[in-house]
Amino acid sequence: MGLQATSTLSVDTARSSGGRRKIYPWIVFALAFGLLLSDYMSRQVLSAVFPILKADWDLSDSHLASLSSVVALMVGLLTFPLSLLADRWGRVKSLILMAVLWSVATLLCAIAQSYEQMLGARFLVGVGEAAYGSVGIAVVLSVFAPRVHAMLAGAFMAGGSFGSVIGVAIGGFIAVQFSWRWSFAAMAIFGLILVALFRALVTEKKLAAYAVEGSAGAAAEPDGYRAPVSTLFTNPAVLFAYIGGGLQMFTAAVLLAWLPSFFNRYYDLAPDKAGVMASVFVLLVGSGMVVCGFITDRFSHDNSAKKWTTAIVYCVISLVSLGIGLRLGTGTAQLVLLGIGAFFSAGCSGPTAAMVANLTHHSIRASAMGTLTVANNLLGLALGPFVIGILADHLGLLRALQLSPLVYIAAVVAFVAGKRAYPAGIRRLENLQKAPAMDA
The missing domain is CATH 1.20.1250.20 (MFS general substrate transporter like domains)
Incomplete structure (x- = not known):
């Protein structure tokens, strides 16, 4: 009873603070969306430096393609199992670990000295990004009413393309002005800054306090049938x-x-x-x-x-x-x-x-x-x-x-x-x- 009363009190406290109640879900959305941008910036910045890598390392187009496709391959293979794991281990902890991994792996791309090292770093980028989309949208939808879920899901999915735009445009500019290595480093630094903000502001307890009844991720229907x-x-x-x-x-x-x-x-x-x-x-x-x-x-x-x-x-x-x-x-x-x-x-x-x-x-x-x-x-x-x-x-x-x-x-x-x-x-x-x- 004591635990239930404490839980109820925390929810009531969150809901009683009207301003915070309305603002916090949007903070969660903004940070999750920002990490999605970082996800695709880290993934697509490679396309902007294709011509430079091809010349510097004398790579074939199939080599360049493999550096791009290995990320999507890992996402395709690992999305389902890692999503299940995140549901059991904790979504917030999982998102933080994912973002740290893809940001550090992007930093490894910046210091890669050969095609093989770059391929290994891109492999790790894919592992880190694998389940972010499915777990991230579940976190976002959990603190919003179902009536706005379609709009939010559409905006969240489109964030991948917007992140790609930023990654390609900024990555190409940095590569020409400085070097292609700084293109990757800039994406990694941006991701790590967002991870720090996400870690400071989003926790499982806060998400539980602001959770909306009937939102995505509800465990089961009243009849318990799955x-x-x-x-x-x-x-x-x-x-x-x-x-x-x-x-x-x-x-x-x-x-x-x-x-x-x-x-x-x-x-x-x-x-x-x-x-x-x-x-x-x-x-x-x-x-x-x-x-x-x-x-x-x-x-x-x-x-x-x-x-x-x-x-x-x-x-x-x-x-x-x-x-x-x-x-x-x-x-x-x-x-x-x-x-x-x-x-x-x-x-x-x-x-x-x-x-x-x-x-x-x-x-x-x-x-x-x-x-x-x-x-x-x-x-x-x-x-x-x-x-x-x-x-x-x-x-x-x-x-x-x-x-x-x-x-x-x-x-x-x-x-x-x-x-x-x-x-x-x-x-x-x-x-x-x-x-x-x-x-x-």
């Missing part, structure tokens, strides 16, 4: 959503990794200016994720099956725009088409997440989102830059980039199949939701 984890993989419609979502990230990942090199080689821009130019397109990718999600919500408010349609449309627009744009000569027309393609290149992210949420039981929805993250990384973020790097060694970078939009065809096939399987998938979910009542 759907089998196997249902994440036995519903064909969900599987098609995973596959389509991962494949649509392929070309978006290629743009994030290779646009600085594209502008350096074919527009004759110095690495800093190439990074700034590429950052504009990366910003379009992130903005497109937000806008396309909004359009999808408005278009499908009366019929959730229409989300599949919007995903197909976004893929087709990117396929056509990038397919034509990359075959034009350098100039304004090419840049306009590349901009349109970039805007819609990851537009399926919101619809795909909504499809997965609609088709999975509430008790394992977080695991479903983790599975989608794995698919996005293994099929898109890791595979895309690496495959294009290998092709670039044999065909040239431009020819390799011209082939990358063709992956949207496979994504469209997956989304069309998913749309056909969707009604049966909904029926499967309805039967699963009736299971607790039948057991009772």
Whole structure:
């Protein structure tokens, strides 16, 4: 009773301080969002210094691609198990450890003396960043009312693109003005400063005191029923959503990794200016994720099956725009088409997440989102830059980039199949939701 009274008192105390009650959740969001920016700045700064590393260490494009893809590969492999571990060990402690690891690993990139040392440091960056997205959004949503969760989740996800923009733009500038080593060092220092602030202001006790009833991460429903984890993989419609979502990230990942090199080689821009130019397109990718999600919500408010349609449309627009744009000569027309393609290149992210949420039981929805993250990384973020790097060694970078939009065809096939399987998938979910009542 004493423990319960103390817990109740702490919650009441937090809620009675009206100003702090409203401000603290936004402090949590700001710090978590800042660390997400640091996450992607540390990941994407490499793209800004590709041309310099290629010249300094005489690296092939496949070598450069492996330095980029190893991070996404680790994220894809470790997101699910590390998310489960964070739920048991403590989310705040886990986030702090993750951020320290990727920041220190980024510092190791700054002092690397060879390709092998850089690859090892980038491996550690990937380990540190693996579960930050899933655990970070769980922490944020836990202190906000459910009515604003969709908006916050969308803003949090788009933070990855914004962090990429900052990392590429600032990294390229620092590399030219000082050296590529200082590009990595600056990202590491920024991350460690944010870790110190997060550690000082966010604790498990404070999160518990400010937790909102019914928020993400609630342990269980009143009936205590938890759907089998196997249902994440036995519903064909969900599987098609995973596959389509991962494949649509392929070309978006290629743009994030290779646009600085594209502008350096074919527009004759110095690495800093190439990074700034590429950052504009990366910003379009992130903005497109937000806008396309909004359009999808408005278009499908009366019929959730229409989300599949919007995903197909976004893929087709990117396929056509990038397919034509990359075959034009350098100039304004090419840049306009590349901009349109970039805007819609990851537009399926919101619809795909909504499809997965609609088709999975509430008790394992977080695991479903983790599975989608794995698919996005293994099929898109890791595979895309690496495959294009290998092709670039044999065909040239431009020819390799011209082939990358063709992956949207496979994504469209997956989304069309998913749309056909969707009604049966909904029926499967309805039967699963009736299971607790039948057991009772």
